[in-house]
Amino acid sequence: MFYIIGLGLCDEKDVTLRGLEAIKNSTRVYLEAYTSILMIQKERLETFYEKPLILADRDMVETQSDDILRDADKEDVSLLVVGDPFGATTHTDIILRARNLGIPTRVIHNASIMNAIGACGLQLYNFGQTVSLVFFTETWKPDSFYDKIKENTDLGMHTLVLLDIKVKEQSEENLARGRKIYEPPRYMSIPLAISQLIETEQSKQTGTLSPDSTLAIALSRVGGGDTQQRIVSGTLTELSKQPPDIFGEPLHSLVIVGKRLHHLEVDYALDFAVNKENWRKVAKEVYGCILDD
Amino acid sequence: MFYIIGLGLCDEKDVTLRGLEAIKNSTRVYLEAYTSILMIQKERLETFYEKPLILADRDMVETQSDDILRDADKEDVSLLVVGDPFGATTHTDIILRARNLGIPTRVIHNASIMNAIGACGLQLYNFGQTVSLVFFTETWKPDSFYDKIKENTDLGMHTLVLLDIKVKEQSEENLARGRKIYEPPRYMSIPLAISQLIETEQSKQTGTLSPDSTLAIALSRVGGGDTQQRIVSGTLTELSKQPPDIFGEPLHSLVIVGKRLHHLEVDYALDFAVNKENWRKVAKEVYGCILDD
Numbered sequence: 001m002f003y004i005i006g007l008g009l010c011d012e013k014d015v016t017l018r019g020l021e022a023i024k025n026s027t028r029v030y031l032e033a034y035t036s037i038l039m040i041q042k043e044r045l046e047t048f049y050e051k052p053l054i055l056a057d058r059d060m061v062e063t064q065s066d067d068i069l070r071d072a073d074k075e076d077v078s079l080l081v082v083g084d085p086f087g088a089t090t091h092t093d094i095i096l097r098a099r100n101l102g103i104p105t106r107v108i109h110n111a112s113i114m115n116a117i118g119a120c121g122l123q124l125y126n127f128g129q130t131v132s133l134v135f136f137t138e139t140w141k142p143d144s145f146y147d148k149i150k151e152n153t154d155l156g157m158h159t160l161v162l163l164d165i166k167v168k169e170q171s172e173e174n175l176a177r178g179r180k181i182y183e184p185p186r187y188m189s190i191p192l193a194i195s196q197l198i199e200t201e202q203s204k205q206t207g208t209l210s211p212d213s214t215l216a217i218a219l220s221r222v223g224g225g226d227t228q229q230r231i232v233s234g235t236l237t238e239l240s241k242q243p244p245d246i247f248g249e250p251l252h253s254l255v256i257v258g259k260r261l262h263h264l265e266v267d268y269a270l271d272f273a274v275n276k277e278n279w280r281k282v283a284k285e286v287y288g289c290i291l292d293d
Numbered sequence: 294m295f296y297i298i299g300l301g302l303c304d305e306k307d308v309t310l311r312g313l314e315a316i317k318n319s320t321r322v323y324l325e326a327y328t329s330i331l332m333i334q335k336e337r338l339e340t341f342y343e344k345p346l347i348l349a350d351r352d353m354v355e356t357q358s359d360d361i362l363r364d365a366d367k368e369d370v371s372l373l374v375v376g377d378p379f380g381a382t383t384h385t386d387i388i389l390r391a392r393n394l395g396i397p398t399r400v401i402h403n404a405s406i407m408n409a410i411g412a413c414g415l416q417l418y419n420f421g422q423t424v425s426l427v428f429f430t431e432t433w434k435p436d437s438f439y440d441k442i443k444e445n446t447d448l449g450m451h452t453l454v455l456l457d458i459k460v461k462e463q464s465e466e467n468l469a470r471g472r473k474i475y476e477p478p479r480y481m482s483i484p485l486a487i488s489q490l491i492e493t494e495q496s497k498q499t500g501t502l503s504p505d506s507t508l509a510i511a512l513s514r515v516g517g518g519d520t521q522q523r524i525v526s527g528t529l530t531e532l533s534k535q536p537p538d539i540f541g542e543p544l545h546s547l548v549i550v551g552k553r554l555h556h557l558e559v560d561y562a563l564d565f566a567v568n569k570e571n572w573r574k575v576a577k578e579v580y581g582c583i584l585d586d
Contacts, residue, residue: 009402013311016301016403020310084404086411092561099564109302109409109516110309111377111402114417118379119400124407125425129450130418155444157422223402268385271392 002072002098004091006084006110009223012048019108023049026078030056030068033167045080053080057168065094072103083112113222113253117160120217120231121268126260127160128152133254134164135188136196146200149256150208156260161197163188163252187250190218190232194240194254211237213286215257215279217269220248234274235282242274261287295365295391297384299377299403302516304333305341312401316342319371323349323361326460338373346373350461358387365396376405406515406546410453413510413524414561419553420453421445426547427457428481429489439493442549443501449553454490456481456545480543483511483525487533487547504530506579508550508572510562513541527567528575535567554580 003022008014015023023029031042031053046053056068056079068079085091085107098105118124129152131145145161152159166186174181194216201209214236221228230248232239266283273279283289296315301307308316316322324335324346339346349361349372361372378384378400391398411417422445424438438454445452459479467474487509494502507529514521523541525532559576566572576582 006404008309013314014309014402016307016309017313018306021306084408084411086417087408092414092557096561104519106518107412107516109307109404109412111299111404112408114411115377115380115405115408116402118377118407119402121385124379125423128421129448132418151448155422223400225399226397264385268389 001076002069002103002105003076003078003108004085004095004105005078005080005108006087006112007080007082008110009083009113009116010221010225010228012045014110014223016108016110019110020049022076022106022108023051023078023080026051026076027071028054028077030054030060030077030079032056032061032079032081061091061094065097066101068094069098069101069103072098073101084110084114087112087114111223113162113251114160116222117219117253117255119222119229120219120233120255120272122158122217122255122257122265123262126156126158126258128155128157128258130160130162132162132164133188133193133196135166135186135192136199141196141200143200143204146197146204146208149197150206153208153256153258156258158258158260159256161193161254161256163190163193163254165251187252189244189250190247190252190254191240191242191244193252194236198236198240209236209256211235211240213282215261215282215287217255217257217272218247218252219255220250220252222253231269231272232274233269233272233279235278238274238278257287259287261289263289263291266291294369295362295396295398296369296371296401297378297388297398298371298373298401299380299405300373300375301403302376302406302409303514303518303521305338307403307516309401309403312403313342315369315399315401316344316371316373319344319369320364321347321370323347323353323370323372325349325354325372325374354384354387358390359394361387362391362394362396365391366394377403377407380405380407404516406455406544407453409515410512410546410548412515412522413512413526413548413565415451415510415548415550415558416555419449419451419551421448421450421551423453423455425455425457426481426486426489428459428479428485429492434489434493436493436497439490439497439501442490443499446501446549446551449551451551451553452549454486454547454549456483456486456547458544480545482537482543483540483545483547484533484535484537486545487529490549491529491533502529502549504528504533506575508554508575508580510548510550510565511540511545512548513543513545515546524562524565525567526562526565526572528571531567531571550580552580554582556582556584559584 005019217233298312510526
């Protein structure tokens with residue numbers, strides 16, 4: 001059996017009992033290292049599982065899937081994935097390949113940011129499509145995310161914005177010289193994400209995002225408990241002016257609040273607001289929420 | 294500490310290690326019985342956890358939350374929820390109440406249908422808002438779901454349709470006589486769901502749903518492994534004509550496929566198609582997918 005096992009969001013204790021059982025019974029266990037990051041190191045997982053883990057980067061999962069699947073018709077092999085196997089990056093390719101090889105497959109689900117984002121208090125029902133925001137460079141500012149946010153906000157839906165991470169990047173020099181030396185990982189911060197959103201709004205000028213009257217909620221380390229998880233709400237301007245450490249450690253996500261905002265959602269996120277008075281004011285005056293005084 | 298713990302989708306082994314630890318350390322453990330159903334009985338959970346479970350129905354969670362929260366500032370109390378605590382029914386009310394009482398709270402996330410629906414092979418990215426479809430009666434046919442499906446499909450997004458369940462219903466006679474006798478639970482089937490969708494289309498006439506050229510994917514017991522999980526894809530007409538047992542046991546969900554359909558999504562769901570040739574034909578001719586011949 002080939003297992004693809006979601007590890008959930010934080011650490012070694014977020015695996016399910018079914019997932020742990022499959023890991024324990026597997027002859028080889030791969031840990032996918034590229035789509036996202038757990039908040040802990042590989043070694044801690046190995047100690048906990050009492051199993052060595054084989055790191056599988058993007059290349060390996062995409063181009064060497066037959067190596068991963070080897071003998072999985074005769075013994076159990078597991079691929080561990082942060083979040084859920086059908087989260088931001090799906091694993092349909094390797095499942096299709098297993099299917100073609102006649103290898104039975106089982107997916108063991110877990111929480112991913114796509115559902116745990118509900119922790120911000122907004123109804124998952126009212127989220128539209130999810131967008132990804134990549135690091136802008138001087139010459140490359142892909143902005144298709146903006147049109148999707150516009151489609152969502154025009155209908156009043158909330159938007160989950162996933163912020164870029166860069167791992168295993170090579171400098172141009174190292175790349176040119178063929179040296180496999182990698183830069184330290186980079187994670188997009190909330191203020192940078194907001195500045196890219198505003199920059200795109202300023203060039204597109206559709207009024208979809210307004211620095212002072214669009215509400216947003218920033219989240220980091222969702223599911224990590226009080227010591228790790230941070231949720232901060234406010235207007236785009238308010239959030240962009242916060243000191244970076246208020247947002248906690250990466251990974252960060254940002255929710256753009258849609259106009260179908262319910263007063264209970266306003267109340268729930270009030271607790272996380274940079275400026276409670278202004279949070280309620282904008283919810284009332286811009287979003288049209290009817291709130292108690 | 295007050296814990297709200299997601300149990301995941303299927304059975305006792307879908308709890309996370311963190312969740313199980315919290316359950317074991319709790320002096321009282323409530324099991325929320327209304328928002329969804331696990332595929333197993335309460336007694337099996339009790340045996341597995343070695344803990345008695347207190348059933349908490351909708352009334353209790355909504356109106357007697359202070360009973361549930363009693364002493365949670367001094368000891369650990371857990372509320373178990375099928376799926377994720379922020380799934381279809383959020384638990385923001387009881388968390389807000391805990392917050393007001395100064396009781397520390399921790400949410401332990403898990404998979405819910407809102408992210409595990411990715412098992413059908415469609416990208417979660419491209420789902421719009423989620424809708425709920427309730428049982429129509431002779432005189433009550435609420436159709437707000439239709440406008441939401443239209444909003445999604447107009448933009449090419451997929452729609453997750455959650456099908457109604459009725460538990461703890463009383464007959465009119467038992468209700469009138471004040472007898473607390475409940476009808477057996479009812480779960481909406483895929484063919485019934487489709488007939489309600491078509492009925493609404495026929496009355497609204499916007500061309501959003503077409504029996505022969507709208508593709509859909511029916512899912513049941515997502516995450517339940519090969520012995521339980523069923524995924525069936527086809528046009529609305531094709532799905533409506535299948536014998537009910539092809540769809541497996543409840544709970545069922547239905548995905549209306551949006552026009553932003555990728556050829557890899559078509560390939561993945563081909564395996565589940567009632568009529569593979571027609572699945573590809575509609576994907577090509579109606580959805581405009583470019584497929585290999």
